[in-house]
Amino acid sequence: MRVSTALAEAARTARAQRVSSLMVAVLCAAICAVTLLTVGRTAAAEEQLLSRLDHAGSRLLVVTDDRSAGLVTPAVIQVLAGLDTVERVVGVDAPVDVTNSVIGEGAERVPAWRINGELAAAVTLTTGRWPQPGEALVAESAQSRLGFSQPAGAVTDVNGREYPVVGSYIARSPFEQFDAGLVLAGDETTPTRSVHVVVSHVEAVRVTETLVVHTLAPPDLSEITLQSPTGLADLQRVLGGDLGDYGRGLLLLTLGAGAVLVAVVVLAEVLLRRRDLGRRRALGASQWGLVGLVVARTVVAAVPGALLGAVGGAVIAAIWAQPPPLEFTCAVTVLTGLVSGIAAIPPAFLAAVRDPVGVLRTP
């Protein structure tokens, strides 16, 4: 029998044998819906939790050169920026107070940070252009405090040094503190006080921490202060592992129970329709053909059920709490179809190896 003919025959048989097809479809819908409402909620919670833990702020590693020994040079920033596990890196100096140069004494003071490295790693330019060394960008939220109607002009620090303002910005996470003032473009030689490293993912925090310290190469570790989210990384790993294990266990249980029920329905169908299967053998269906037919017939009935269950389960989950991740929903639907097919194999073999003569003979 051709494969396309066999599939079409499986579909026709599934339609003709409505009761068993409906039972398989309902079972698969239930498997899908129950999985999404139990394991799916766990997966959604896990995803949400890990997403929160994986927020850029949770991946920020800050190393401070406590004695201003010139450890955090622009060259070090450049090396760190090239590491695979580093998403973004900037050197940040201690903030200095600046005022609007035009207003002068008595003007409101706002903090300004000198930044080494790519400014785009810390802020998003909204108007103007990226500053050259010695120039500044003003935060949109700090503009009015400085008395700027436009992000243009100049600011002066407490030492009387003037910085032309060439544009405005919004700070990127996790550098929201820069929204309080200005950033000053650093030059290629002056070190900064600290280096802020956003690690690409939490699991890489520990190894990146080692690499950063190694690159800074302080003569004595007491010369630097390290603020690292390694504890958070460990927590994420533990939580992810626990939730994953729980979810996998629940998934196996649900699919396993569903598979047993599907197998029972298919077995009942096979036993009830012995003459039908015997007739097929007598008319030329091979044993493997019969196995394929029974399995395909089950999958044909299971797929619409699984799709309905997935949609229904996802909608109910969305109403009750939060929808399960789309990838998870798709995976559960495919898995349900596969499991129903696998569950049909033992009864299909039973159908194939039964003696057709016994059921075809009329006493």
Added chain:
Amino acid sequence: MNSPAALAVTDLSFAYRRGGEELFGGLTHEFAGSAITALTGPSGRGKSTLLYLLGLLLRPSAGQVLVAGQPTQALGDGERSRIRATRIGFVFQDAVLDTTRPVLDAVVEPALYAGARRREAIPRARELLTHFGLVARADHRPGEISGGQAQRVALCRALINDPLIVLADEPTGNLDRDNARVVLDAMRDAAHAGRTVVIATHDPFVLDYADHVLDLS
């Protein structure tokens, strides 16, 4: 050189269980082509069993079933099923039609196992149904036709692949005389068309139609 018989058995024996009663005791027989051979004998002598051996649904414990001269004993299930689908047509005592499918599907079914596409098989199925006066019932379910009509549908099904051999197990057992005559006339037509027709029966009315009788007494 003569072409081999469509159907023959050599040294054939069969036992349902190892060490159980042996049937046929080394039977050797060549079934005549273009003729009806009736298998007859008292109950329990293996008429239906021999028919299912000839149909490659059972394997002999000794000897061979030869289809168009080809020994079949050593063939695997796939090859035996292919021979069954392409060269053998079966008619059972009660038609054994799928009650959930239309008559047309029942007739087309063996063609699918023989590798044909459904749309390729439908014209031949309609032609056969027309020949047997059943085309108006093509879309009916088996529960909506009479026993005689069902057996004629079974005959259409047996002939759809234009087989060399037609095997029938008590095909008139559930029919009245008029319907039995229609079915047997059709079998005779099939034989006259060059087929080897073998009928397992104990009905004297069927024996009247047989060209040869193989008595298993």
